Amino acid sequence: MKAxxxxxxxxxxxHRLHSDEMSDExxxxxxxxxxxxxxxxxxxxxxxxxxxPVDDETGMVCNLxxxxxxxxxxxxxxxxxQNLNQLPEFAEKVPTTENLCIAIxxxxxxxxxxxxxxxxxxxxxxxNSFEYWGDS
Amino acid sequence: MVYLTRKxxxxxxxxxxxxxxxxxxxxxxxxxxxxxxxxxxxxxxxxxxxxxxxxxxxFVVDLKQLKEVMSREVLDAFDxxxxxxxxxEFLTRIPTTENLAIVIxxRLAPKLNTAQLHRVRVYETPDLFVxxxxxxxxxxxxxxxxxxxxx
Numbered sequence: 001m002k003a004x005x006x007x008x009x010x011x012x013x014x015h016r017l018h019s020d021e022m023s024d025e026x027x028x029x030x031x032x033x034x035x036x037x038x039x040x041x042x043x044x045x046x047x048x049x050x051x052x053p054v055d056d057e058t059g060m061v062c063n064l065x066x067x068x069x070x071x072x073x074x075x076x077x078x079x080x081x082q083n084l085n086q087l088p089e090f091a092e093k094v095p096t097t098e099n100l101c102i103a104i105x106x107x108x109x110x111x112x113x114x115x116x117x118x119x120x121x122x123x124x125x126x127x128n129s130f131e132y133w134g135d136s
Numbered sequence: 137m138v139y140l141t142r143k144x145x146x147x148x149x150x151x152x153x154x155x156x157x158x159x160x161x162x163x164x165x166x167x168x169x170x171x172x173x174x175x176x177x178x179x180x181x182x183x184x185x186x187x188x189x190x191x192x193x194x195f196v197v198d199l200k201q202l203k204e205v206m207s208r209e210v211l212d213a214f215d216x217x218x219x220x221x222x223x224x225e226f227l228t229r230i231p232t233t234e235n236l237a238i239v240i241x242x243r244l245a246p247k248l249n250t251a252q253l254h255r256v257r258v259y260e261t262p263d264l265f266v267x268x269x270x271x272x273x274x275x276x277x278x279x280x281x282x283x284x285x286x287x
Binding site: 001002003004005006007008009054057058059060061063064065 | 157166167233265269
């Protein structure tokens with residue numbers, strides 16, 4: 001029987017929303033205070049949802065130790081206490097939470113094989129959240 | 137179609153152990169959850185039902201009836217219990233959060249007569265929860281993403 005398991009994680013990072021394809025005025029109009037050249041930070045909450053049949057022997061969709069280990073090594077280590085703009089995946093992309101969702105989804109999709117990845121949901125603040133389910 | 141969710145809480149203890157595994161395998165697979173004396177959680181249960189809004193009452197479901205069924209079938213059986221020893225389903229199944237969601241679905245589904253069960257969500261902690269949509273939800277698409285269909 002198939003079930004969906006969701007795990008929440010947290011990391012803190014800074015970013016600046018700025019596009020080189022726009023003029024300074026356009027950047028300011030589009031991103032407002034998020035365009036501050038010195039950047040600003042958030043405590044991001046990342047929810048990872050995976051699914052699959054519940055294994056008869058373990059009662060699990062996947063072992064949480066495996067999921068936690070992967071997320072810790074590949075995602076939290078990568079993003080926690082970093083400036084997102086400095087990372088290669090945001091060299092040419094604005095580090096909006098939409099793009100962060102896609103980047104984290106891609107890391108999981110590529111590297112985590114223990115269960116089917118349903119979605120990545122990120123809370124940038126308590127008041128806004130973003131989800132990415134993949135392109136298909 | 138309108139979806140309605142009711143929450144409830146229960147506190148229970150459990151441990152993870154498969155009698156077909158060796159002690160070493162049990163320890164490797166289940167880690168500290170394998171402690172035979174058990175450990176506990178404050179679980180939060182969310183039950184979502186769906187249905188058409190009754191034109192006379194304006195209700196999808198009689199909330200009083202839903203609350204009674206949840207209390208009788210789940211909370212009375214699970215709250216302040218040692219799941220492995222006091223809930224019959226877990227004499228033969230490991231009381232993981234996945235299996236809790238499935239067992240709760242199986243207890244509730246036949247008892248709800250005014251609305252259809254859509255989802256059972258069980259939080260083991262605020263940072264870990266499992267969703268179960270029943271066996272018939274996915275049809276031929278075995279990896280259909282449930283949330284997409286809700287959107």
